[in-house]
Amino acid sequence: MPDYNQNYSRQSGGYQGSNTRGNDSGFRKEKATFDFNPWNEKIKTWVRNEIDKETISFADEFGGFIAGKAPNNKNEALTTSQIRIAFGELRKIQMNGFNEEKTSFLMLKAKLAYAVKRHDKIGLTEFYNLFSKAYNEVDTKNVEAGTKQFDNLLQIIEAVLAYHKYHGGKE
Template sequence: MVNHSSSGEQRERMPISPEKLKTILGDNTPEAINLLVKEADRLGKALKEKNLTTSQIRNIFGEVRSIEQEVRVGTEKLPPSVQRRLLMLKPKMAYQVGRFGNNQALKDLVETLSAAIDLIGDDVERFHSFVDLFEAILAYHRFYGGRTN
């Protein structure tokens, strides 16, 4: 069904709220996982509707996957090198927004990811939930027919 909300309402509902991000990243409960899936579905669909391309998302996701490779199984806290790379992802994402002409959909994605990064700290579980969330957003974007370039 097409959403006929005003642009202000659309803008307001695009990024995932800080409260929902805290639940998604902070709780390892069925409710938190269901919220992750629901919000990823909603945001992935909205990003497709705003014509964000899969390649624009993958530019950022590739870096997240690279960072993920540094997190060893059994690690209790994220190493400082991983924390640094996560924080440095924020200016890289800002660069992507500028590179693609300040695309509003990309701004909304970056706003959500930046807020999520702020919640991770050195917590390995939160980091993995962040990766799961990002992967799910990308998957739903593609599911709804997001363009590849």
């Protein structure tokens, strides 16, 4: 099981006025953000080529993080319904065919960006960051390569969703 006290950087919320979020100092508690640095190149490889056992290790660590397992992030967790919205859209694209649903795929990044701003939760922001990294590796001009890469992206998201639930992701 991943150690949630490591591998996360800190983000300070800055001054928020007096007694913000129950903190008398007027400052938010620091929130952990996920450190993608050790994973960036691997995510590209997984999308471009294929997933492997290391993908599953990443999904376990990342799924726990977005479920709120990192220090000070319990109230910043991604909900199961938020992740399922994206996953459902990805499944629809897969069922109808990547080539036929290319526009829906392209728009999904914008829809997630809107959700990030609307909900303002670290878990959703980090999920968007993962999705963006994987999304940028999908070739939308070459149908054969793009379809394979899309399927790999879908498998990564599916593994993250499974581990999010395993680590106690809430509705």
